[in-house]
Amino acid sequence: MLIGELAERTGVSARALRHYEDRDLLVPARDANGYRIYSESDIPRVAQIKAMIAAGLGTDTIRRYIDCARTGDHGVSLEMCPDLRAELDALAALLDSRQNAIRETRERLCALASDH
Amino acid sequence: MLIGELAERTGVSARALRHYEDRDLLVPARDANGYRIYSESDIPRVAQIKAMIAAGLGTDTIRRYIDCARTGDHGVSLEMCPDLRAELDALAALLDSRQNAIRETRERLCALASDH
DNA sequence: TTAGGGGTTCACGCCAGCGTGAAGGTCAAG
DNA sequence: CTTGACCTTCACGCTGGCGTGAACCCCTAA
Numbered sequence: 001m002l003i004g005e006l007a008e009r010t011g012v013s014a015r016a017l018r019h020y021e022d023r024d025l026l027v028p029a030r031d032a033n034g035y036r037i038y039s040e041s042d043i044p045r046v047a048q049i050k051a052m053i054a055a056g057l058g059t060d061t062i063r064r065y066i067d068c069a070r071t072g073d074h075g076v077s078l079e080m081c082p083d084l085r086a087e088l089d090a091l092a093a094l095l096d097s098r099q100n101a102i103r104e105t106r107e108r109l110c111a112l113a114s115d116h
Numbered sequence: 117m118l119i120g121e122l123a124e125r126t127g128v129s130a131r132a133l134r135h136y137e138d139r140d141l142l143v144p145a146r147d148a149n150g151y152r153i154y155s156e157s158d159i160p161r162v163a164q165i166k167a168m169i170a171a172g173l174g175t176d177t178i179r180r181y182i183d184c185a186r187t188g189d190h191g192v193s194l195e196m197c198p199d200l201r202a203e204l205d206a207l208a209a210l211l212d213s214r215q216n217a218i219r220e221t222r223e224r225l226c227a228l229a230s231d232h
Numbered sequence: 233t234t235a236g237g238g239g240t241t242c243a244c245g246c247c248a249g250c251g252t253g254a255a256g257g258t259c260a261a262g
Numbered sequence: 263c264t265t266g267a268c269c270t271t272c273a274c275g276c277t278g279g280c281g282t283g284a285a286c287c288c289c290t291a292a
Contacts, residue, residue, distance in 0.1 A: 004268065014269090019250060033258060035269055055217030058248075065221070081225065088222045095215045099208060101171030105181070106204045109197060120238065130239095135280060149288060151239055174278075 003028075006038045010046040017046070023059040025049050025066065056095070061087055119144075122154045126162040133162070139175040141165050141182065172211070177203055 007014040020026045021036070026045055028036040052062045061084070068081050123130040136142045137152070142161055144152040168178045177200070184197050 002269075013250080015252085016250060018271095023249095031269095033269080034271095035258085051217050052221055053249080054214065055221060056214045057218070057221070065225070068225070085222070085225060088218055088225070092215060092218050092222075095211050095218070098170065098172045099211045099215075101167050102173070102204055102208050102211070105168055105171060105173070106201065106208075109181070109184070109201060109204070118239070129280080131282085132280060134241095139279095147239095149239075150241095151288090169279080 001038050001040075003036045003038065006042060006046065010043060010050070012046055012050055020046075020049060020059075024063050025059060056091065057088075117154050117156075119152045119154065122158060122162065126159060126166070128162055128166055136162075136165060136175075140179050141175060172207065173204075 001009075003014045003017055006012075007017060017026070017036075021028065026042060026049065028038045028042070031037050049062060052065070053059075057065075064084055068084060117125075119130045119133055122128075123133060133142070133152075137144065142158060142165065144154045144158070147153050165178060168181070169175075173181075180200055184200060
């Protein structure tokens with residue numbers, strides 16, 4: 001399928017899909033006229049990427065994840081994964097601390113409201 | 117105290133402190149020569165701002181928080197606070213969803229590792 | 233007087249994930 | 263042949279929180 005159709009079926013803009021290609025997240029084949037050709041199996045891939053973007057992961061991290069996953073499919077080595085795992089842990093920890101900070105701020109707000 | 121001393125004592129760069137002033141988060145008095153003059157009480161203020169920045173809050177939101185807090189001190193109205201509270205809730209919810217997405221990704225990573 | 237270590241105001245750079253034209257090729261339908 | 267809906271490649275804009283000079287003033291000590 002062409003980029004427009006994939007965009008429509010995934011809810012991700014065509015611009016974003018081209019961006020993913022720039023970042024080597026999803027590199028489609030090309031037709032004779034230069035058009036990008038995607039397959040059905042690219043739909044779940046896009047969903048994956050979309051979810052990871054929403055999770056706050058950078059494209060670079062996602063690309064490493066994809067590489068790791070492909071390597072995994074072929075049953076080869078998983079040597080890059082530990083770094084990745086650590087990165088996800090670090091990110092999760094960061095989100096934790098942010099949530100705590102926000103909670104504290106919110107509590108201070110409540111304190112102000114009930115104080116006087 | 118001057119900006120350099122406050123920077124050193126708070127661990128926030130002088131550049132950042134000037135940025136806070138641009139954003140009306142912390143507006144110091146000025147000496148005859150134009151130097152910014154901060155007071156001791158600005159130290160905890162900076163700590164506050166620093167924490168809220170780390171929490172992922174935007175300077176605009178922080179400024180509204182500060183205005184609200186001042187208003188609270190003087191016992192006047194708290195009419196701007198509901199919006200703020202809602203904003204903090206929304207942000208916290210966003211962090212929640214991101215954490216879930218990261219957790220899922222991490223689980224998929226584990227699945228890959230144990231799959232084969 | 234000179235150096236040095238404060239301070240000041242611009243104003244551009246950076247990262248990230250796209251949005252948004254601009255300018256033009258492709259292709260099927262009327 | 264023309265319209266119009268697709269597609270292509272630049273390439274600048276935007277948001278945010280600063281970093282990093284540049285060019286210049288202020289004050290003190292040697």
